[in-house]
Amino acid sequence: MQKILVPVDGSDSSERALDRASELAVALKAKLIFLYVANVNQLAVNSCLSAELLEAMNKAGDVILTHAEERVSESIETERVLETGSPASAIVDVAEECEADMIIMGSRGLGLVKGVLLGSVSQYVVENAKCAVMVVK
Template sequence: MNDIKTILVPVDGSEGSDRAVDFAINLAQIYKAKLDFLYVANINQLAINACLSDAILDAVTKAGDAVLDGALAKVPQDVESEAFSETGSPAVTILEFAEDNKNDMIVMGSRGLGVVKGVLLGSVSQYVVENAKVPVSIVK
């Protein structure tokens, strides 16, 4: 774990995500690592085989920007950080981003799904844990 130079922190504005941001900031200070905050607009969930209006895309973009701005505002000046916004399936996009950007670790919040919903719907955090090529820390 001494080689942690960049930490990917997927954010969505939830309480779990906020706790993950706080935890990642502490880790970044310990390891002198950079934080990459990633907001993924789940466009797949918004519309399947449909054209999204400019108004919907604009609203999704503004929501993502607000979440990212909130995460960045928590970061002390001595910690390097950057914000990114993507669209697509959150779990897949998170893993692709981590690989493309050579992140050394992923820190993310848990959705807290119940057992039945978790089995039926799947969970972004579970998918990331099972498929990531780097260490993943799930914050509750």
Template sequence: MTGVASKILVAVDGSENSVRAFERALSLAKGTGAQVTAVLVIETPPTVYVESQKLLYQLLQNFRKESAKVLDRYEEIAEKQGMKVESAVMEGDPASHIIAYAEKGGFDMIVMGSRGLGKFKGIVLGSTSRKVLQNAKCPVLIVK
């Protein structure tokens, strides 16, 4: 299909920006009949900085529970609009996983926020969106 996105991947991290990106992905899908998949990547803490394996495991378990709740919120937004979305959770470096998942799944477009949960408010583009924009093979829509 040329010019029409049939598979849209939207990257979500719980931030307001990514909610706007998600809503934009839904409206694009409505116009094109595309399938929307929301992907959330749990940023695993660097193991070298965590002294105890037990603590690391507990941290991860909490992240996993939390991410399931976060994804539920996006699914609810979609349901309210009468839409059904797929979702996927991964663990590791967000940008690498988003790019690889989009390539493997044959996605036509990645939609994401310009900023996420990062603390430095001054910058225009966060490191995840910058990396995806730079390295993804498919079109990337950055939602402000």
């Protein structure tokens, strides 16, 4: 177990996933790759605001990724990736590209629907990733 991909969106569930990832990375001497995906699908592509919205989402991503680096143990080697697109498929693609041995993510994110165990992103990743996936409640 050398590389663990940790998709982060700033949600409570993603924070708990970060803590589990930190513990495992220390124990296994593994590297953590943090990933934030700016979801441009939510934006009206033809809107005059789309460039500004994308820039704002990238800035939010920078804050979330910096927070992730600061939250985990200092002894862990880390890398950060900021992608644009659909979070679900981008997480699966990045896991393959960086040859991650495992993905550790939250069960839910910032979505407003309550009472369902898995969000659409965690559900898609569990179903489609080629590597092991740990979903943290």
